[in-house]
Each structure stands twice: as structure tokens, then as C-alpha cells.
Amino acid sequence: MKTYDLIVIGTGPGGYHAAIRGAQLGLRVLAVEAAEVGGVCLNVGCIPTKALLHAAETLHHLKVAEGFGVKAKPEVDLDRLGGWRESVVKRLTGGVAGLLKGNKVELVRGFARLTGPKEVEVNGERYGAKSLILATGSEPAPLPGFPFGEEVWDSTRALRVEEGLPKRLLVIGGGAVGLEFGQIYRRLGSEVTLIEYMPEILPAGEGETAALLRKALEKEGLRVRTGTKATGYERRADGLHVRLQPAQGGEEETLVVDRILVAVGRRPRTQGLGLEALGIALDERGFVRVNGRMETSVPGVYAIGDVAGPPLLAHKAMKEGIVAAENAAGKNAFFDYQIPSVVYTSPEWAGVGLTEEAAKRAGYKVKVGRFPLSASGRALTLGGAEGLIKVVGDEESDLLLGVFIVGPQAGELIAEATLALEMGATVADLALTVHAHPTLSEGLMEAAEALHKQAVHILNR
Numbered sequence: 001m002k003t004y005d006l007i008v009i010g011t012g013p014g015g016y017h018a019a020i021r022g023a024q025l026g027l028r029v030l031a032v033e034a035a036e037v038g039g040v041c042l043n044v045g046c047i048p049t050k051a052l053l054h055a056a057e058t059l060h061h062l063k064v065a066e067g068f069g070v071k072a073k074p075e076v077d078l079d080r081l082g083g084w085r086e087s088v089v090k091r092l093t094g095g096v097a098g099l100l101k102g103n104k105v106e107l108v109r110g111f112a113r114l115t116g117p118k119e120v121e122v123n124g125e126r127y128g129a130k131s132l133i134l135a136t137g138s139e140p141a142p143l144p145g146f147p148f149g150e151e152v153w154d155s156t157r158a159l160r161v162e163e164g165l166p167k168r169l170l171v172i173g174g175g176a177v178g179l180e181f182g183q184i185y186r187r188l189g190s191e192v193t194l195i196e197y198m199p200e201i202l203p204a205g206e207g208e209t210a211a212l213l214r215k216a217l218e219k220e221g222l223r224v225r226t227g228t229k230a231t232g233y234e235r236r237a238d239g240l241h242v243r244l245q246p247a248q249g250g251e252e253e254t255l256v257v258d259r260i261l262v263a264v265g266r267r268p269r270t271q272g273l274g275l276e277a278l279g280i281a282l283d284e285r286g287f288v289r290v291n292g293r294m295e296t297s298v299p300g301v302y303a304i305g306d307v308a309g310p311p312l313l314a315h316k317a318m319k320e321g322i323v324a325a326e327n328a329a330g331k332n333a334f335f336d337y338q339i340p341s342v343v344y345t346s347p348e349w350a351g352v353g354l355t356e357e358a359a360k361r362a363g364y365k366v367k368v369g370r371f372p373l374s375a376s377g378r379a380l381t382l383g384g385a386e387g388l389i390k391v392v393g394d395e396e397s398d399l400l401l402g403v404f405i406v407g408p409q410a411g412e413l414i415a416e417a418t419l420a421l422e423m424g425a426t427v428a429d430l431a432l433t434v435h436a437h438p439t440l441s442e443g444l445m446e447a448a449e450a451l452h453k454q455a456v457h458i459l460n461r
């Protein structure tokens with residue numbers, strides 16, 4: 001049996017970070033991958049969706065640009081768009097494979113099964129190690145009444161725009177994945193209806209910025225229906241007749257569409273791994289239970305990323321991979337980080353830390369500062385002034401508690417807020433930091449000033 005210091009199962013963001021950090025720390029590492037190197041994020045998640053969103057935004061900008069005199073008659077070649085999307089994916093997955101190799105991580109292709117706490121079987125071969133890291137990720141969760149197939153798509157199928165755009169698309173789920181695809185298809189020309197079970201899109205719970213994003217999407221013709229559920233559908237000559245109902249039940253109505261995208265969440269990929277035999281504990285939703293060191297209930301076996309529970313985000317998986325690998329190398333690392341989240345629609349949405357509501361529940365005396373992007377010079381020069389930057393702070397200590405942004409580049413701006421939270425910054429620290437003018441990031445400083453009723457570019461009320 002070949003033996004290693006560390007075996008990592010899965011080479012998504014979590015797995016390849018764990019494998020590379022393990023190797024950097026001098027461990028002999030084996031990585032096992034059943035499908036494509038790079039996992040969901042690189043192959044069928046973050047990267048291809050962002051590529052499509054960028055293309056859709058470029059198209060949209062050309063329309064906005066007419067307002068300042070740039071005229072064009074854009075057309076989209078869907079084959080080329082699909083080809084470009086795949087070329088971006090290939091370049092990045094090739095990069096990860098190169099990084100694994102360059103770090104002397106051995107890579108075995110095949111489905112790994114645990115045959116002991118220190119042993120794995122792949123393609124009939126056995127491999128042993130002192131530590132194991134489970135990084136097997138997640139897969140689209142099905143919705144009762146909507147089995148995946150030709151008519152009912154998962155997010156992976158929805159990426160393949162080159163196979164044709166449905167005239168009418170129903171997106172079920174108002175989380176990041178549903179919203180991003182909803183906007184992609186809308187901007188490429190489909191009629192899109194998006195339904196969300198909860199009273200507002202984006203279950204992250206920041207109602208004010210979520211409502212602004214929703215409004216912006218509706219302005220583009222995306223129909224958003226919240227507090228609504230889909231209970232089933234049938235195929236008829238004129239399309240798919242989907243039954244919709246208020247979330248709490250009540251009168252049914254029918255919506256006729258050509259395709260349905262189910263984006264209601266993801267479930268952990270643990271099947272066939274052999275976790276039960278080892279006694280590795282799962283939580284009630286099937287995610288692998290871990291402690292702050294990313295260790296499972298079996299010592300020496302770690303779990304990271306989507307399989308270890310929400311939030312199901314790539315950057316969370318990456319940092320957890322680092323923590324697990326450091327612990328496998330004998331260090332004592334702990335996962336205790338602020339995790340920002342971003343929706344890459346335009347306008348983008350981003351948030352980190354506590355919402356106003358969550359901060360109140362946690363017992364803070366909450367104060368909020370807001371800066372609308374309609375007052376931002378930079379936003380105006382970019383041709384759009386939609387958006388809001390919202391800063392949540394503690395009135396007593398002035399500690400910064402959370403930041404929520406809807407607007408262009410929100411995903412880039414949130415990094416500063418995340419650093420501020422990690423550094424224990426006060427709202428005054430944000431306000432005292434000189435931000436370049438004119439930039440969108442100034443809005444963060446102004447929102448902090450607004451919390452103290454001293455913003456300059458808006459009236460403080």
C-alpha cells in the first residue's frame with residue numbers, strides 16, 4: 001500500500017488549497033479527484049457564471065452607453081460565448097493542475113472511498129495516510145415535483161447557453177445562483193420569472209439592500225415573485241404549465257414557460273464515501289460535523305468546504321482547507337473568520353458581518369449609516385447611480401459590526417469592510433481613512449461618516 005502524510009479527497013477550492021498548503025508545510029500529499037480538477041467553482045460554478053455575467057453586462061452596458069452617445073447594434077454569438085467561457089475554465093483548471101504538480105502533490109483520478117480512518121481506496125488500489133481531508137463538495141439539491149432533466153435544469157445545464165436560449169424561463173430560488181442566472185438569461189433575451197419562497201430575495205437577511213437589488217433587476221424586466229412556491233408542472237403543447245402558490249398555501253395559479261431552472265440550494269456529497277462505517281458524524285442536514293480545527297468526530301480526519309456545511313462559498317472552502325492542512329501538519333489552526341458574500345449581478349450585492357437585525361438580536365445598540373450611490377460622483381461617471389452602501393455599528397463602542405452594499409463593484413468594495421472587521425475597526429477608523437476621489441470606495445467612508453451624521457455629500461438627517 002502506498003502511504004502519504006496526507007490524503008485530500010476532492011480538488012475543488014477547498015481540496016486544492018489544503019493539498020498545496022500541506023505540501024508547503026513539508027507533507028507528502030496525495031489528492032484524489034473523481035471528476036475535473038478545480039471542482040465545482042472552477043468548472044461549473046463561480047468561474048463560468050462570472051464569465052457569462054461579464055458578457056451579459058457588456059451587452060447591457062452598450063445599451064446604457066447610447067445615453068452618452070455611443071451607438072452600437074450588438075449581437076451575441078452564443079457559440080463563441082460558450083467557447084470563451086470554456087477557455088476561461090480550461091485555463092484556470094490547467095493552472096490548478098500545474099500548481100498541484102509544482103508543489104509535488106500527487107494526483108490520482110478516480111472516486112475515493114474511505115476504508116479506514118487512515119486508508120482510502122481508489123480504482124481498487126489502497127492508499128494510506130496519517131491524516132485525511134474530505135473536500136468532496138456539494139451537488140444541486142432537487143426540488144420535489146421538478147426532477148432534473150431536459151426541461152428542468154440544474155445550474156450546470158444552465159451554463160450551456162450555446163445550446164439555445166429558452167423564450168420563457170422560470171428560475172426557482174432567489175439566492176445567488178438563481179439571481180445570477182436570472183440576469184444572464186434576461187440580458188441575453190429570455191423572458192425570465194424568478195420565484196422565491198421567502199418574503200425577500202437573498203436569504204442573507206439584509207432586507208434593505210436586497211430590496212434595492214430586486215428593484216434593479218425588475219427594472220430590466222426580470223419578474224421577481226417572493227413569498228411564492230412552485231408545487232409541480234405538466235408539459236402541454238404550448239409549454240410547461242407550472243403551478244404556483246403563495247408560500248403559506250392558498251389559491252393556485254399557472255405560469256407557462258419553456259424551461260425551468262431549479263436553484264433552491266445544494267446538498268453535501270457524502271454518498272458512497274464510506275463515512276458511516278467509520279462513524280464520522282453528520283448533522284441533521286447531512287453535512288459532515290467539524291469543530292473549529294475542521295476536524296471531524298474521528299481524530300485525524302478533517303472535512304472542509306461545502307461538505308462541511310454552510311455558507312457554501314469558495315473562499316470559505318479555501319480558508320478551511322488551509323486550516324485543516326495546517327492542523328494535519330501538527331499546527332493548531334482555528335477557523336474564526338469573517339466571511340463576506342457576494343452576488344455578481346449588476347448591480348452587485350455584497351455583505352459581511354452582522355445585519356442591523358442580527359446586531360440587535362446580539363444585544364448591540366445599533367446605529368446605521370447609509371450612503372446612496374446617487375450621491376457618488378464616481379457612480380455618475382460610470383453611467384449608473386444605482387445603489388447603497390450601508391454600515392452597521394455599535395453606538396456605545398463605535399465598533400463596526402457589518403457592511404452591506406448594492407452597487408457596481410460591491411464585491412471588490414466588501415474586501416475593505418472585511419479587513420476592517422478582522423482588525424476590529426471602529427466606524428470612525430473607516431471614516432478617518434482617506435479614500436481616493438473619485439472612487440466608489442469613498443461611499444464606504446461616507447456611509448461611516450453618515451453614521452455619525454457628518455457625511456459631506458448628503459444631508460445628514
Ligand SMILES: Cc1cc2nc3c(=O)[nH]c(=O)nc-3n(C[C@H](O)[C@H](O)[C@H](O)COP(=O)(O)OP(=O)(O)OC[C@H]3O[C@@H](n4cnc5c(N)ncnc54)[C@H](O)[C@@H]3O)c2cc1C
Pocket residue numbers: 009010011012013014015032033034035036037038039040041042044045046047049110111112113135136137138155156177269273304305306307312313314315316317344
Ligand atoms: C452556479 C454556481 C455558482 C457559484 N458561484 C460562486 C461564487 O461566485 N463565489 C463563491 O464563493 N462560491 C460560488 N459557488 C459555490 C462554490 O462553487 C462552492 O462553494 C465551492 O466549489 C466549494 O468548494 P469545495 O472544495 O468544498 O467543493 P467542490 O468545488 O464541490 O469540489 C469537490 C470536488 O470533489 C470531488 N469529489 C467528490 N467526491 C469525491 C470522491 N469520493 N472521490 C474523489 N473526488 C471526489 C468532486 O468531483 C469535486 O471536484 C457557486 C456554485 C455554483 C453551483
